[in-house]
Amino acid sequence: MAQAVPRRRATTPGGARARNTPAWVRWPLIGVSFGFVGLFLVMPMAAVFAEAFRKGVGVYMDSLRDPDALSAIWLTVLTAAITLPLNIVFGLSSAWLIARFRFAGRGLLITLIDLPFAVSPVISGLIFVLMFGLQGWIGPWLKGHDIQIIFAVPGVILATLFVTFPFVAREVLSLMQEQGDDQEQAALMLGASGWKTFWRVTLPNVKWAVLYGVILCNARAMGEFGAVSVVSGHVRGRTNTMPLQVEILYNEYNFVAAFAVASLLTLLALVTLVVKGVLEWRLAGEAQDAEESTKGITA
Amino acid sequence: MLSRLTHTVARTLLGVSTLFVAGVTTLAPAQPVHADTELLNVSYDPTRELYQEFNKAFVAHWKASGGESVVVRQSHGGSGKQARAVIDGLEADVVTLALAADIDAIAKNARLLPDDWQSRLPDNSSPYTSTIVFVVRKGNPKGVKDWNDLVKPGISIITPNPKTSGGARWNYLAAWGYALRNNGNDEGKAREFVAALFKNVPVLDSGARGSTTTFAQRGLGDVLLSWENEAHLIQKEFGADKFDIVIPSVSILAEPPVAIVDKVVDKRGTRKIAEGYLKFLYSEQGQEIAARNFYRPRLASVATKYVGNFPSIPLFTIDEVFGGWKKAQATHFAEKGVFDQIYQPKSK
Numbered sequence: 220m221a222q223a224v225p226r227r228r229a230t231t232p233g234g235a236r237a238r239n240t241p242a243w244v245r246w247p248l249i250g251v252s253f254g255f256v257g258l259f260l261v262m263p264m265a266a267v268f269a270e271a272f273r274k275g276v277g278v279y280m281d282s283l284r285d286p287d288a289l290s291a292i293w294l295t296v297l298t299a300a301i302t303l304p305l306n307i308v309f310g311l312s313s314a315w316l317i318a319r320f321r322f323a324g325r326g327l328l329i330t331l332i333d334l335p336f337a338v339s340p341v342i343s344g345l346i347f348v349l350m351f352g353l354q355g356w357i358g359p360w361l362k363g364h365d366i367q368i369i370f371a372v373p374g375v376i377l378a379t380l381f382v383t384f385p386f387v388a389r390e391v392l393s394l395m396q397e398q399g400d401d402q403e404q405a406a407l408m409l410g411a412s413g414w415k416t417f418w419r420v421t422l423p424n425v426k427w428a429v430l431y432g433v434i435l436c437n438a439r440a441m442g443e444f445g446a447v448s449v450v451s452g453h454v455r456g457r458t459n460t461m462p463l464q465v466e467i468l469y470n471e472y473n474f475v476a477a478f479a480v481a482s483l484l485t486l487l488a489l490v491t492l493v494v495k496g497v498l499e500w501r502l503a504g505e506a507q508d509a510e511e512s513t514k515g516i517t518a
Numbered sequence: 519m520l521s522r523l524t525h526t527v528a529r530t531l532l533g534v535s536t537l538f539v540a541g542v543t544t545l546a547p548a549q550p551v552h553a554d555t556e557l558l559n560v561s562y563d564p565t566r567e568l569y570q571e572f573n574k575a576f577v578a579h580w581k582a583s584g585g586e587s588v589v590v591r592q593s594h595g596g597s598g599k600q601a602r603a604v605i606d607g608l609e610a611d612v613v614t615l616a617l618a619a620d621i622d623a624i625a626k627n628a629r630l631l632p633d634d635w636q637s638r639l640p641d642n643s644s645p646y647t648s649t650i651v652f653v654v655r656k657g658n659p660k661g662v663k664d665w666n667d668l669v670k671p672g673i674s675i676i677t678p679n680p681k682t683s684g685g686a687r688w689n690y691l692a693a694w695g696y697a698l699r700n701n702g703n704d705e706g707k708a709r710e711f712v713a714a715l716f717k718n719v720p721v722l723d724s725g726a727r728g729s730t731t732t733f734a735q736r737g738l739g740d741v742l743l744s745w746e747n748e749a750h751l752i753q754k755e756f757g758a759d760k761f762d763i764v765i766p767s768v769s770i771l772a773e774p775p776v777a778i779v780d781k782v783v784d785k786r787g788t789r790k791i792a793e794g795y796l797k798f799l800y801s802e803q804g805q806e807i808a809a810r811n812f813y814r815p816r817l818a819s820v821a822t823k824y825v826g827n828f829p830s831i832p833l834f835t836i837d838e839v840f841g842g843w844k845k846a847q848a849t850h851f852a853e854k855g856v857f858d859q860i861y862q863p864k865s866k
Contacts, residue, residue, distance in 0.1 A: 354606060452593055470566075471567075
């Protein structure tokens with residue numbers, strides 16, 4: 220998931236060649252791309268809203284005001300609200316650790332951060348069942364102490380945390396590695412306290428990367444289905460998140476309500492896309508600046 | 519030089535996370551707290567509409583007879599999958615599953631209720647019964663009339679996976695029972711018949727509701743093997759002008775059982791309500807709700823009233839033909855059992 224951050228000011232390699240491509244090649248290609256996007260992305264998205272509003276705004280609002288739907292929305296928001304701060308703390312500390320220090324197990328840590336991307340979400344969920352389930356490793360102990368983890372809200376949050384934790388760490392790490400620690404060193408040398416250096420130098424330098432990670436992390440936290448489905452227990456009004464609620468409503472032939480809840484998730488996706496676009500632009504700027512400043516120093 | 523920064527960063531991050539965890543733990547109990555007693559009914563797939571109606575009636579009934587305010591929570595899914603969740607710690611006060619073997623599994627694997635649970639309530643702990651029928655597309659274009667039409671080449675059958683779905687196991691056993699009857703109780707012939715039937719199954723969903731959606735919504739298959747109640751629900755939801763119900767010459771008496779999960783109710787102090795809840799299923803009002811949702815009622819008076827809903831089909835029981843659920847489960851559906859031997863997933 221460590222996508223290369225697009226460069227804002229860099230010219231597209233081969234840009235000139237693209238312009239020289241004859242029109243009969245260019246236009247069909249553009250047509251195919253847009254046709255594909257329209258068919259597989261825009262149309263389904265439009266269908267979600269069309270279905271949701273098929274019986275009017277009143278029914279749409281009623282579907283969202285249903286206690287079980289409200290509870291699903293609430294749980295989804297709660298999950299994201301807990302997952303995001305923890306991911307920021309974890310992401311910043313691990314990225315900083317990896318970028319600034321050489322230590323035993325560093326390579327292992329980098330690999331482990333990527334693990335949730337490599338594992339199927341269903342397996343992630345099952346891991347928690349194996350750990351915390353009544354027949355699992357520490358399930359009997361938990362039961363003895365009356366602590367419910369899976370098939371309850373903590374399980375949903377844990378599973379979400381597991382599948383989302385690479386996002387912030389990955390984004391911050393690549394930027395930190397690119398920037399190096401010269402500025403921090405300089406700040407400390409000039410007599411800034413550790414505290415001041417962190418808030419004035421370290422954090423501002425990576426703030427766009429953190430935000431970028433957060434927005435991806437949020438989208439995944441709210442949309443996660445597989446892992447959450449395994450640990451949720453599907454108790455209506457209790458442990459269902461929005462994606463699970465959509466499935467239930469759909470299976471109950473309650474299509475309007477299913478698409479109403481789905482439309483909220485779709486809106487979230489659209490907002491995510493826009494914010495992501497803005498952040499990518501800012502982020503490319505940061506990376507570019509970092510590069511230029513290093514060049515300046517070495518020159 | 520960096521060590522000063524290290525300390526600061528470490529302290530800040532630690533501080534932030536401690537504050538955060540403290541905040542969450544204090545705020546967490548503030549999320550919607552219900553003063554009412556909650557009862558969790560873990561059920562199988564097609565009972566969603568039944569328990570939606572029944573729970574409303576029960577809450578009113580319990581209050582009217584001097585009890586506390588109750589909120590009944592529901593969880594639905596394939597019967598085997600739901601049993602697995604209860605075994606893994608889903609805190610069900612009552613389980614209302616598709617077949618006895620799934621509750622047996624909870625008793626055996628998690629010891630949450632005694633082995634003799636099924637004798638604690640009348641009628642094998644099954645307040646309502648059902649059977650397996652066929653749903654076909656309007657006008658029955660493939661002319662499916664009975665079980666033997668299902669093994670013909672070119673017929674596409676939709677049924678859920680017997681490994682995870684209770685309804686699917688009833689489907690399988692109903693077909694097996696039919697084949698036994700028509701082949702002089704020849705087990706080998708029955709096995710061939712069921713193997714041929716499953717050759718015509720293009721996809722196995724994990725629960726009955728998934729299969730219904732596959733058949734009715736996505737338009738796959740010529741025949742859906744379905745619970746009788748689910749078949750009527752399909753007609754109600756999608757319109758009687760789209761689907762016909764075909765009643766086979768013989769089918770199985772499906773007894774979906776209910777039980778209290780002793781360890782859970784004793785821990786949560788909900789035994790009295792849970793008992794009241796299950797008892798209410800046997801009451802006249804409970805039986806009426808079952809009948810209205812196309813589950814065959816046990817109570818004679820209600821059965822007579824709704825006789826029009828339920829065509830009479832010769833029904834055999836699992837005890838008669840298979841020697842009970844424990845045996846049927848071990849022979850047919852256990853790992854490497856008959857089903858595993860005869861069913862090869864189609865590689866496409």
